[in-house]
Amino acid sequence: MKAYRLLAWQQAPQLLDIPVPEPGPGQVRLKVAGNGICQSDLHLIHEWTASPPHIKVELPMTIGHEVGGWIDKEGPGVSGFEQGQAAVITIAGCGHCRYCAQGWNQYCMHKSKQVGMGLDGGLAEYVVAPANAVVPVGNMDPADAAPLTDAGLSSYHAVKRVLPLLTGGATVAIIGVGGLGHMAIQEIKTMSAARIIAYDTNEISLALAAELGADLCLKSEDPHFEAGSADVVLDFVGAGPTIKAAARMIRPRGHIVVVGRGGGSVDFTHKFMPYGATLSTTFGGSKLELMELISLVEAGHIKPHTSRYALDDVELALGKLAKGEIIGRAVIVP
Numbered sequence: 001m002k003a004y005r006l007l008a009w010q011q012a013p014q015l016l017d018i019p020v021p022e023p024g025p026g027q028v029r030l031k032v033a034g035n036g037i038c039q040s041d042l043h044l045i046h047e048w049t050a051s052p053p054h055i056k057v058e059l060p061m062t063i064g065h066e067v068g069g070w071i072d073k074e075g076p077g078v079s080g081f082e083q084g085q086a087a088v089i090t091i092a093g094c095g096h097c098r099y100c101a102q103g104w105n106q107y108c109m110h111k112s113k114q115v116g117m118g119l120d121g122g123l124a125e126y127v128v129a130p131a132n133a134v135v136p137v138g139n140m141d142p143a144d145a146a147p148l149t150d151a152g153l154s155s156y157h158a159v160k161r162v163l164p165l166l167t168g169g170a171t172v173a174i175i176g177v178g179g180l181g182h183m184a185i186q187e188i189k190t191m192s193a194a195r196i197i198a199y200d201t202n203e204i205s206l207a208l209a210a211e212l213g214a215d216l217c218l219k220s221e222d223p224h225f226e227a228g229s230a231d232v233v234l235d236f237v238g239a240g241p242t243i244k245a246a247a248r249m250i251r252p253r254g255h256i257v258v259v260g261r262g263g264g265s266v267d268f269t270h271k272f273m274p275y276g277a278t279l280s281t282t283f284g285g286s287k288l289e290l291m292e293l294i295s296l297v298e299a300g301h302i303k304p305h306t307s308r309y310a311l312d313d314v315e316l317a318l319g320k321l322a323k324g325e326i327i328g329r330a331v332i333v334p
Ligand SMILES: [Zn+2]
Pocket: 038, 039, 040, 041, 065, 066, 150
């Protein structure tokens, strides 16, 4: 089968022919329908020089962590899936730590290898995943469902965290209307009556934001980040200037969630934000939140905006993503 593999850090990945993987005990094999590509893939390819110590990523590895497909084979000890069933792959926790016990599998204390991050990922014709990471998606096309596992879930988790603040009359600022931001707008519209201000550098992304129901769409430029204008800021960029813009916009007792991994840093002092404001980060979302999100999509409230590319064109798509030319999410279809 074809697979897009990273052979060594800081080297361009290659589309190679490798054997179809066999699912081991506790694993399931999926025939890949689609794999969404993400800024994290660009960080992994271009910036990482070694594995983060806690997950011990070993190369070579097939890239791709936003996977949808059809159940193809259950490994020894696995049952409960149906052949050909549409499903997506999420982050599997250990299942027995305090975080997993509370349902926060993505914050598991025993950081383990995940599909596309230590385990071979979904930019391939087939992928093998831990059975407890596989979530059925009902009648959805699994290629359309793939972006729900990261673009959808990471934004949904952030929106759920701030939901108590999104009462009628509240304003939420979204910085970055990309894969995650365009989902966040729909999630907020579905679950609250809050007013949404969307910021992006790309006019086409701002047009998408308006189409999805954002009340005000502004270029991410300094004069547009009005002081004290938001009860919640969701920063899907996470660069130094966007975190500073968030701190300027946030109101007392507001909440800034930095979801994007732009690597920005700020000098945090007592005066960095108004009194009572919260600054937090997130990673992914829980399995239960993914199930909730799938239900909202099935009910027609939320729809990922996607464009499809063949696996042979994965480099073209990654190049466009790096240049900010992907509107919504690009899904690679093998
Ligand atoms: Zn990602």
